[in-house]
Amino acid sequence: MRSHIADAVRAAGGWLSFERYMDLALYAPALGYYAGGARKFGRDGDFTTAPELSPLFGGCVARQCAEVLGSFGAGCVLELGAGSGRLAIDVLTRLAALGRLPQRYFILDVSAELRARQSQLIETLPATLRERVVWLDAPPREAFDGVVLANEVLDALPVLRFRRLPGTTLEMGVAMTGPDFCWSARPASDAVADACRRFEAAAGAAWELPYESEYCPRLSAWAGSVTAMLRHGAVLWFDYGLPRPHYYLPERRDGTLICHFKHRVEFDPFRHPGLQDISAWVDFTALAEAGQASGFDLAGFTTQTYFLAGAGLEDEMRACAGEDAARAARVANEARRLVLPGEMGERFKAMAWVRGIDAGLRGFRLRDLRYSL
Secondary structure (H helix, E strand, O other): OHHHHHHHHHHOOOOEEHHHHHHHHHHOOOOOOOOOOOOOEOOOOOEOOHHHHOHHHHHHHHHHHHHHHHOOOOOEEEEEOOOOOHHHHHHHHHHHHHOOOOOOEEEEOOOHHHHHHHHHHHOOOOHHHHOOEEEEOOOOOOOEEEEEEEEOOHHHOOOEEEEEEOOEEEEEEEEEEOOEEEEEEEEOOHHHHHHHHHHHHHHOOOOOOOEEEEEOOOHHHHHHHHHOOEEEEEEEEEEEEEOHHHHOOOOOOOOOOEEEEOOEEEOOOOOOOOOOEEEOOEEHHHHHHHHHHOOOEEEEEEEHHHHHHHHOHHHHHHHHHOOOHHHHHHHHHHHHHHHOOOOOOOOEEEEEEEEOOOOOOHHHOOOOOHHHO
16 A cells, blocks of 8 residues: 555655545555455444444434335435445344335445445345345436435545645645655645635634644535435435534644544554545535535434434334343443443534425434534
């Protein structure tokens, strides 16, 4: 991976945009973090996602999907970046119990290695569920009704890194010092400088310089392309992030770029290229704008805590625990990790876009944070 990126730096004249570096480090065929063979999720990986932590998450997501699918009788589910396949397992299992199975459960994932892992897990399902799963190499070409799911996908989209100094804006890229990668700055384009001025204005207070952060230039086009064929239904986004006014607060002067390696938080994206996750928090204002640009209505924005509670967390806990007291204690502990502010509850957010259906969704009925965008 290091050799591959070094070749790209040299081919670019000695300076590579960080957006391109992140793209290669995560997605270069057979070499990038999400394209290679290292285990990424769960205890033996680098980080734990909500579906890996507990089936309660997938069960609640399924209850929200059931509400949407029931609004027009049938439909499909498209999951973007399905990780290990655990969310697909939990959603399909709960939808079967609720009597709301989709006609097809599509999985769109660019990683051949992850698709192989997903396939192994999907094989453990009963045939009536397994036969509904279809892997796609590209976004659907035909219109469909239903739900699009994306859990912790947006944070892995490559970002552009910028640095504001008195009188100038710089774009932070990647150069080399001997065999090592290092940060290197060059004057930012007018488009990047204009974007920085908008971000500072959204924060409502002047930045104390120097100020570094990031944004995702491809978010709108990417989100629009993968949801374009949804004719009627909802898009459910789950990720860690903030509304723009909070994302670019003056005190958040180092941005949100973060890496994960063997369940350790790292802040050097050059330390383990291809072996560590690199991500940035999601600007949910930008995501809301992307939905509007793609012809969707913004139906809800809330924290993971309030989404799970509204979608039926208590019912899901009872369904998972049954009459087993020991199991009930484990389920309660899992629920706390999903909803407590110091765990995932406040850091992770949920957003819904809708098209052609009633915008009232159960997962967003308890707390409406759209005003904060």
